[in-house]
Amino acid sequence: MAEAHQAVAFQFTVGPDGIDLQLSHEALRQIYLSGLHSWKKRFIRFKNGVMTGVYPGSPAGFTFVVVSYMSYNRYYQLDPSRGILTKLGEYLPISQYMSSDSQKIVGGVLVGTGLWVSIIMVMRNVLKCLLSWHGWMSQRHGSVPYTTHLWMLLVRIFSGRKPMLYSFQNSLPRLPVPSVKDTCRRYLESVRPLMEDEQFERMKGLAKDFEKNLGPRLQWYLKLKSWWASNYVSDWWEEYIYLRGRSPIMVNSNYYAMDFLYVFPTSIQAARAGNAIHAIMLYRRKLDRAQIKPIYLLANKVPLCSAQWERMFNTTRTPGVETGKWRAHGCSSCPQTPYLMLLHTIPMCSAQYERMFNTSRVPGVDTDTLMHVNESKHIVVYHKGRYYKVGMFYDGRLLLPREIEQQMERILADTSEPLPGEEKLAALTAGDRTPWAKARKSYFSRGKNKQSLDIIEKAAFFVTLDDTEQRYDANNPVKSLDVYAKCLLHGKCYDRWFDKSFNLIVFKNGSMGLNAEHSWADAPIIGHLWEHVLSMDPVKLGYTQDGHCNGEPHQNMPGPQRLQWDIPSSSLTVARNLASDVDCHIIPFSTFGKGLIKKCRTSPDAFIQIALQLAHYKDKGKFCLTYEASMTRLFREGRTETVRSCTMETCAFVRSMIRDETREERLKLLKVAADKHQKMYQLAMTGKGIDRHLFCLYVVSKYLGEDSAFLKEVLSEPWRLSTSQTPLQQVELFDLIKHPEYASSGGGFGPVADDGYGVSYIILGENLINFHISSKHSSPETDSHRFGGHIKQAMMDILDLFQLEKKEK
Structure with a gap:
């Protein structure tokens, strides 16, 4: 769509009088401003590198x-x-x-x-x-x-x-390597409630043999790596868990984040895209200039009595205010403010932020790679089967929201048809990785296909102007949110570029969301960006009365550039089968929230995790191996660790809820289960988890050509209940007490096992918890809506044990 004469800086003609140069002063001016911008950016990066060093x-x-x-x-x-x-x-x-x-x-x-x-x-x-x-x-x-x-x-x-x-980064400690003995002991403890006596004794024998024979040898190599590398887990985790996976990353790996639940700032698609894209680019600028504050631990797992912190810093006591040195956060011992949050004290690793922008996953026959470029001045936009390159800078500055809206309007107004095969091209990124890698090598290694693919892969991020309407409908809340989640998770399977670090999806009615690739970073990283965007969009950037972005269009700005293709067949069939099998269900649980849970003197996360165990038992009549994600960013280049939430203590409490036990006995078992869960979470955060250690031992065994029956069995166990909490990290950006309407819907992911559930939840304010549940229609054992009903009932059953109404009276 760009004008042809704007693509070159000068033209010349040869005539009888010699060569006649026709210089385009505007083009040369833009070249000068672009170079000036690049040098400024290099200088800032150099300066920040020195300051950080x-x-x-x-x-x-x-x-x-x-x-x-x-x-x-x-x-x-x-x-x-x-x-x-x-x-x-x-x-x-x-x-x-x-x-x-x-x-x-x-x-x-x-x-x-x-x-x-x-x-x-x-x-x-x-x-x-x-x-x-x-x-x-x-x-x-x-x-x-x-x-x-x-x-x-x-x-x-x-x-x-x-x-x-x-x-x-240089001051963070390295992730410690747990001892083989401790890991084996805690592993056996975690699987005891899931195994019969005979099976457990067999596994106990395998663990003992591994601990005495092969384990110490593998451990020696692992310790050697921990002394040499910044983190003994992260590079292998990224390579073997993510990049070497050959199955589709759509649904299986990528995850999504949703818009506001109740607020709809504008119904104009181009305007919403304009503000959102501008906010994202502002975040990237702050990231490039290292102007984002270091990420500190909000240690809501630190139980300390509130009576002591009152006098700790008597001149800075600001309860509930993010700028205070200390802040209370609800817990299990004191009646009012028993959990303590250490704010602005404990830094976390920021390494994952480096590849948020200008990054794409490149398919390979055996393993994928992550391609990251230092600078990108454009984004790529998809609309109705067509791809457009949109520059983000003009006159040496970032485009303003109204100017970006203008570019989106030009794309929406384009009535041209997609080129043959162009419309469903992105299905290649949604299918199996090996066919995509072969197609890329055969059809995208030269010519205009290579040029267009380079533009996509080197873009800052990918944008889809979706032609469907998605939104929370108060008159039909269940179906509207379920369809909304599925659309963000996979869409039509060919209207998202799943290989990009993240996709911004803006729907026809102005709602929006994200779809993020998982290998480059974990969900809290993209969540930090999304919180920034949602806080900027309706309040700081705002809209005019008729719903457009503030400001005026630019009269002389070149339009978007249409990408050109010569396309082979795609992997659409595989992707569609996978997408149609996903069963998504979202529950905005507003019956009660963190406020009442704190009155129960219980950790909110432990409360929810125990409720999930109770709900799963009611759903399937049995316990299962449960995955809860915990971060290890207290250590350099740390990513995640697993909290095995199905413990002996939790199972004992769940059985007491099924059997005819007294209320007092149930409360006692609940407290023991919550304390156990809290202890497990602390061990995972401080590098004493078991799953990453076992994973790395397994990788070493493969390098040495050694087979371990113990490790092989451990790594093959399916996670039939995979859970994760979406943290609200920048609490200061959202005043949910004064403005509860700005509650986010959170985000979710697909099921890990074919016969299991994926559950993501976000705790918003004092009175709202959003659950995102996924499973597969093809499994006769699972039903996301049925499981959602069990979760709601389990939450109510546990709360009823505390009889808060009687206590208040």
Whole structure:
């Protein structure tokens, strides 16, 4: 759609009078501004790299150390170089080039710089040692020890004053390798409720044999890797769990995030896309400039009595305010504010943010790869079977929301037909990976196909202007949300580029959502971006009264560029079969939320996880191996660990709810189960989980050509209940007390096992919990709607045990 003459900077013709150059001053101006923008970006990256590399040092600190050192030596009439230049002068004719005063200045600067670097290294290593201690997680029921007070103070001191996003990367500890003995013991403990006595004794024998024979040998190699690599798990996890998978990533790997549940800022598709794209690009700019604050742990798993934190910082006590040093968060011991959140104290790894933009998964015959480019100035938009390249910069600046809306309007107004095979091209990214890899090599390695594919893969992100309408309908809440979720998870199977780091989907009626590829990062990373977009869109950017973006269209801006293709057949059949098999169900559970759960003196996450176990038992009449995702970003390049939520203690409580037990006995078992779950979560967060360790031991065994019956059986066990909590990370962006309508719907993912359930949940404010449930229609054992009914009933049954109404009376 772009004008042909705008594609070149100059034209020339050859005539009798010579060569006549016809320069396009506008094109040359844009080239100049584009180059200027690129150099500014390079300079900012260089500066941020330097600042991050010397953190917790700073230029001001360098000046202070050097000047102080020079002043000290001058006052005491000492040689600032401590004899270094004198010694060096024996071999080099320094005196010929520098006077004695110059030598003193140079020597002082050199030694002062060395002193400054030494201080930085000391502070960095002290901070790493401090962050390696996780004793604060297990302190409960009583006063906070003075050692913890001192630890917190030291962390604050050695963390520096103004950290950037990546400032703490070199100070984070490495993920520790658990002992084989502890891992085997905890594994056996986790599967005990799922096995009969004879089966358990057999597994116990396999574990004992592994622990004595092959295990120590594999462990030696793993420890060697942990000393050498930044993280002994992450690279293998990314390669073998994600990139080497040959099945479709649609449904099986990619996940989705939804729009506001109740708010519809505008019904104009192009306008909603304009604000959302602009907000995303603003986030990318902040990310490139490292202006995003470091991500700190909101430690809502830290149970400390609220009576102590009142006096800990008596000048900064701000309950419920994000800027406070401490904040209460509901729990299991104190009646009002028993859980403590350590805010702005414990940094988490930010490595996953590096590949959020300009990233695409490239298919391979045996294994995929992740392609990331440092800079991309365009996005790719899909609409009704056609692909468009849309530049995000003009006149050396980022396009404004109304200008982006203008570009979207041009795409929506285009009535041209898709090229042969173009409409369903993206189905290649939805099917099996090996056929896509072969097709890419055969048909996309040259010519216009290669050029168009490069434009997609090097785009900042992918946008779909969907021609369907999706939205929460209060008159038909169940069906509207279920269809909405399925559309975000897979769409038509050919209108999402599933290989891109994420797809922004904007529907015809102005609703929107995300579909994200999983290998480059975990859900909290894309969730951080999505929170930024939702907070910017209706409030900070806003819309005019008629629903358009604020501002004016640009009269001279070139239009989007239509991509050209010569397309082979696609993998649409495989993708459609997979998509039609997905059974999605969303429950906006508003009967009660975190507020009432806190009154029960129970961790909200433990409460929900136990309710899921009760619901699953009622649904299938049995327990199953349960996966709950936990993060390990307290360590460098950490990703996730598994919390095996189906424990002996939880099973005992569930059986008490089925049998005729007294209320007091059920409450007692519930407390034991909640405490056990909390302990398991803490172990997973602090690098003492079992599943990533077992996975890495298995990888080492394959490299060594050793077969282990124990590891083979452990790694083949299916996760029939896979769960994950979607955290609300930037609480300060959403005041759900004053504006409950800005509650997000959260996000979800497909089932991990063919006969299992996938459950994602998000706790919003005090009175809302959204559940996203998925399963497969092809399994006679599962039904997402049936399971959703059991979840709602299980939540109510557990709450009834506490008899809160009688207590209030």
